[in-house]
Amino acid sequence: MGSAAAWALASRGRDVTLLEQFSPGHRNGASHGTTRNFNPGYAGPDYVAMLAEAVRLWDELEADGGERLLARTGVVNHGTDPHLGDIRNALRGAGLRAEFLTAADAAERWRGIRFDQEVLYMPDGGQLNPDAALPVLQRLAAGRGADIRHRVTVLDVAVADDGVRLTVDAGGRTEVLTARQAVVTAGAWTAKLLGGLASLPRLTVTQEQPAHFAIRDEGALWPGFNHVPGQGPEFADWYSPVYGMQTPGEGIKAGWHGVGPVVDPDRRSFTPEPAQMAALQRYARTWLPGVDADSLTDVSCTYTTTVDENFVLDRIGPLVIGAGFSGQGFKFTPVVGRILADLATGEGTAPAIFSASRPGVR
Numbered sequence: 051m052g053s054a055a056a057w058a059l060a061s062r063g064r065d066v067t068l069l070e071q072f073s074p075g076h077r078n079g080a081s082h083g084t085t086r087n088f089n090p091g092y093a094g095p096d097y098v099a100m101l102a103e104a105v106r107l108w109d110e111l112e113a114d115g116g117e118r119l120l121a122r123t124g125v126v127n128h129g130t131d132p133h134l135g136d137i138r139n140a141l142r143g144a145g146l147r148a149e150f151l152t153a154a155d156a157a158e159r160w161r162g163i164r165f166d167q168e169v170l171y172m173p174d175g176g177q178l179n180p181d182a183a184l185p186v187l188q189r190l191a192a193g194r195g196a197d198i199r200h201r202v203t204v205l206d207v208a209v210a211d212d213g214v215r216l217t218v219d220a221g222g223r224t225e226v227l228t229a230r231q232a233v234v235t236a237g238a239w240t241a242k243l244l245g246g247l248a249s250l251p252r253l254t255v256t257q258e259q260p261a262h263f264a265i266r267d268e269g270a271l272w273p274g275f276n277h278v279p280g281q282g283p284e285f286a287d288w289y290s291p292v293y294g295m296q297t298p299g300e301g302i303k304a305g306w307h308g309v310g311p312v313v314d315p316d317r318r319s320f321t322p323e324p325a326q327m328a329a330l331q332r333y334a335r336t337w338l339p340g341v342d343a344d345s346l347t348d349v350s351c352t353y354t355t356t357v358d359e360n361f362v363l364d365r366i367g368p369l370v371i372g373a374g375f376s377g378q379g380f381k382f383t384p385v386v387g388r389i390l391a392d393l394a395t396g397e398g399t400a401p402a403i404f405s406a407s408r409p410g411v412r
């Protein structure tokens with residue numbers, strides 16, 4: 051999100067410095083790896099409008115960056131989700147494709163997945179590649195004048211009359227940087243960094259542990275997929291809905307959503323919780339006939355989740371805040387960048403659902 055904000059602001063000729071505590075391509079936060087679902091499965095008007103804009107902006111980034119960032123494999127949502135009809139109608143209203151398929155038709159197309167009821171197929175969905183997208187955003191931002199600084203840790207943020215003052219550790223050297231404003235997109239570290247400075251919705255940081263399963267059926271085609279559990283004993287050991295996708299060269303990723311252990315981002319184990327992983331393997335054994343449920347590699351990553359799972363996109367004095375992406379933010383990255391730039395330049399506002407002072411989220 052910080053890289054996207056730097057790209058959007060530099061594209062408007064603003065004087066931008068991007069600070070990151072770790073090295074390029076680090077795996078300590080939420081934006082590493084080569085796949086994230088561009089799952090269009092939303093019905094809320096603000097999210098649907100952002101989806102349509104995201105499709106355009108990812109196209110623009112691919113064109114400007116000269117790299118494919120979104121593999122359009124389509125996405126299928128299935129299971130006992132009462133919102134599938136609303137999602138189809140909302141997407142069609144926004145010019146995005148969505149159609150229902152029978153379980154039999156879906157199984158014929160995607161024999162690696164087991165379906166037991168109607169399936170919502172969204173052909174405009176697919177997989178984004180974070181390990182390619184972040185360098186493109188930063189390269190384009192730098193090309194438009196932004197200063198990209200890795201291995202610089204912000205130790206303190208102070209609000210002053212004329213803006214902000216940041217005390218940073220740059221490779222053991224302390225510096226004090228001043229700016230008219232700071233866009234803070236510190237992910238899992240947001241509450242730590244801004245705790246006393248801004249009253250924010252509660253942000254819960256969890257260590258999530260999807261896994262890549264080895265492909266058993268080499269010829270099978272794979273869309274992105276989201277599966278909502280039904281009622282009854284068959285679903286008793288599910289932790290949450292399941293999401294998944296094919297990661298080229300690594301297998302089929304599948305994961306529980308937002309149920310990992312609550313962690314301090316600076317004190318993580320990076321190791322999976324065994325009971326959840328065993329349940330995920332049982333899921334794969336039952337619902338993913340195209341994979342070998344006993345051959346897997348775990349992935350470790352952080353979610354920063356709000357109570358209502360809506361983002362925080364807001365401005366508090368000279369601080370512009372982007373946080374709480376609740377395990378669903380990557381698809382919206384360039385739009386979040388645009389909204390944060392609007393907030394920073396005063397050229398626009400964010401939808402009310404993202405307000406930091408909204409009720410019921412503390």
Ligand SMILES: Cc1cc2nc3c(=O)[nH]c(=O)nc-3n(C[C@H](O)[C@H](O)[C@H](O)COP(=O)(O)OP(=O)(O)OC[C@H]3O[C@@H](n4cnc5c(N)ncnc54)[C@H](O)[C@@H]3O)c2cc1C
Pocket residue numbers: 051052069070071072078079080081082085086087088089202203204205235236237238239240243258259260293305350351352353372373375376377378379380381382
């Ligand atoms: C397992 C998993 C699966 C997901 N699947 C999907 C999906 O299918 N589709 C989807 O749309 N989204 C998905 N997401 C969500 C998406 O990846 C996140 O919403 C998004 O990456 C969040 O980006 P961010 O910039 O907020 O966080 P980060 O990328 O973590 O950025 C925060 C950065 O701030 C830096 N930082 C923090 N404090 C400081 C400091 N004091 N000084 C300097 N730098 C600092 C950190 O080092 C970090 O690099 C998934 C997330 C996970 C974990």
